[in-house]
Amino acid sequence: MELPHINLCIMQPTGYLHSLGLLDPARYFRHHLRQLGAQVTLSKNRLQHGAINFVFGAHLGFDASQRQRHTCVFVNLEQLGAGGAAVPESYLKLLGTSAVIDYHPANVPVYTQYPEDVPLAPFVHAPYLATEGGQPPIPLAQRPIDLLFFGSMNERRRKLIARIEQQGLSVSQFDHPVYCSERDHYIRQAKAVLNCHFYESSRFEQVRVSHCLSLGTPVVSERNAHTDPPPHYEDAVSWFDDDTLESFFATTFGSSDWLEQSRQQLARFGTLDATAAFADILEFAQGYHLGHTPHRHTGPWQPTRMNLGSGKDYKPGWLNVDILARAEPDLVLDLSQPLALPAALPSRTCGTVQLARDQFDTLHANNVLEHVPDLPGLMTQCLALLKEGGVFEVEVPYEKALTAWQDPTHLRAMNENSWLYYTQWFWYLGWFEHRFEIDTSCYLDAQLQPCAHERAAFMRLSLKKIPTTPHERTVARTMQANWIVPDDEVVRTPAHTPTPSAPAQWLEAEMAAATPAA
Secondary structure, eight states: OOOOOEEEEEOOOTTOGGGGGGHHHHHHHHHHHHHTTOOEEEEESOOOTTSEEEEEOGGGOOOGGGGGTSEEEEEEOSOOSTTSOOOOHHHHHHHHTSEEEESOTTTGGGTOSOGGGSOBOOOOOOHHHHSTTSSOOOOGGGOSEEEEOOSOOOHHHHHHHHHHHTTTOOEEOOSSOOOHHHHHHHHTTEEEEEEOOSSTTOOOOHHHHHHHHHTTOOEEEEOOTTTOOOGGGTTTSEEEOTTTHHHIIIIITTSHHHHHHHHHHHHHHTTOOOHHHHHHHHHHHHHHHHHHGGGSOOSOBOOSEEEEOOGGGOOTTSEEEESOGGGOOSEEOOTTSOOOSSEEEEETTTEEEEEOTTOEEEEEEESOGGGOSOHHHHHHHHHHHEEEEEEEEEEEEBTTSGGGGSSTTOOOOBOGGGGHHHHTOGGGGTOOSEEEEEEEEEEEOTTSOEEOGGGOSEEEEEEEEEEOOHHHHHHHHHHSSSOOOOOOOOOOOGGGOOOOOOOOHHHHHHHHHHSOOO
């Protein structure tokens, strides 16, 4: 059977740095699935039409209605249940009504009564990390960092690190969040990485630990009654508990015996392989895909929300439109140019997309309008696409602020009068039956918080599509270049069909008078 395309989709709210932490497990999944012959892509917030989408980070926000048109398998990496992560109830409901892959059996009963239906993904050796960077590993004894800690900080971790440093060690930490190869550079320079629990549930952090060991760096890990590591980690990690912390870091850590033990641990960990487990995961995903396909909506998508923009501003569950292909929108489309409606347009992420007049409830443009060369053309197209009562949400830099011209691609600055043609003088744009009115508006400061006029860096408005009044249409007929009247149909019957006749005498005389003398 031909393997379906697999898309690994990481959810990232705009500007949320910590979604980068999901790249490590996503790369791990990509490696193992490619090893099994699957074609695998990696995306940010974007589901792929017709693919099996493995979704990472859905606890950060996921539009569940997307499951109607896409095959989604959710990868849970959160510690769930008592003492674990405070995830939204909607996330647990999503897991309970979806196909899920988890990393720890204690998570599964929190969201389903059928734990046997949830495959578990073991995180072990990632061979691609051993050779990444192209340089041989630094011998452990020569590494400049004794003990490295990275991750979110809380009071529990802060107290534990303080106890370690009281034994004469310095625990190196980042002063800002660092992920991916930038973080891995420092992991390779450490004699060991410190792993300590964030939550009271204290489940063993397989993703973090397997990544460090695969990079060739030992891990020393806290252990308590709830840690419960998989068996293959028992002799892959140096353990300490509340009773042995001081003695371990005062006498054992960094010794020649510990260095030799760590080298052996790294060698044993390098022999672990998760291929068989991922073969089961791939089979599970294929089976779910086959079962889900007959129930998936396969007709043209008729979205009701459109986002003008993509890139970092991509909105999952919306139709995202951009003029730049490199922004990876759902549709590459310039709405300032004429578009015959209705239109059926192909999309890599959504399949066929239907666009029609009066279709959309909401349009959204965040710092877009200041870039558009033909803004009246764009506003005209948006008015046509919105249904009556629909809203166009707009955010633009404010004319009198430094933000107005900080971007070299800005073509215009916006102020309170920038909306008059779309709300009051609509006839100048050729509009007749509908126009916009300002529904809500406010000024925003540089941190995008509502503020007074004198501190404004941006403007935020909601423009509602409304019908014009009889008086407004009367004024439009007065102000536009033509009369805007119907092209009345003439119904002719044989009894009333005029026949040619001789010209009247006055017409003959007029024609003769107009003819020059010979």
